[in-house]
Amino acid sequence: MADVVVEALEAFAQEAEEDGDARFARDSKAIAGTIRGCGSDLSKCGLQTAELLLELGIQFMYAYTCRESRSDSERPAVQHH
Numbered sequence: 001m002a003d004v005v006v007e008a009l010e011a012f013a014q015e016a017e018e019d020g021d022a023r024f025a026r027d028s029k030a031i032a033g034t035i036r037g038c039g040s041d042l043s044k045c046g047l048q049t050a051e052l053l054l055e056l057g058i059q060f061m062y063a064y065t066c067r068e069s070r071s072d073s074e075r076p077a078v079q080h081h
Contacts, residue, residue, distance in 0.1 A: 002036075005032075005057045006032045006057075009028045009029070009057050009060070012061050013026075013029045028060065028061075028064075031056060031057045032057070034053060038050060
């Protein structure tokens with residue numbers, strides 16, 4: 001599970017960089033690096049810590065997708081003359 005979250009965070013970071021959101025990209029990479037730093041066995045960090053890190057990563061990605069969909073819906077419709 002940790003590998004999946006790390007890979008997803010890295011993919012979101014790359015997308016954010018392409019969209020010009022350097023802050024999200026940096027933070028996403030930091031969370032991914034922290035999870036990766038615990039190694040393949042997150043239990044080394046302690047079960048509660050591992051759970052919080054994974055939850056943080058998932059919530060962080062969810063917040064980004066919500067922000068993206070909200071900004072898409074808030075964009076004014078293009079008017080053709």
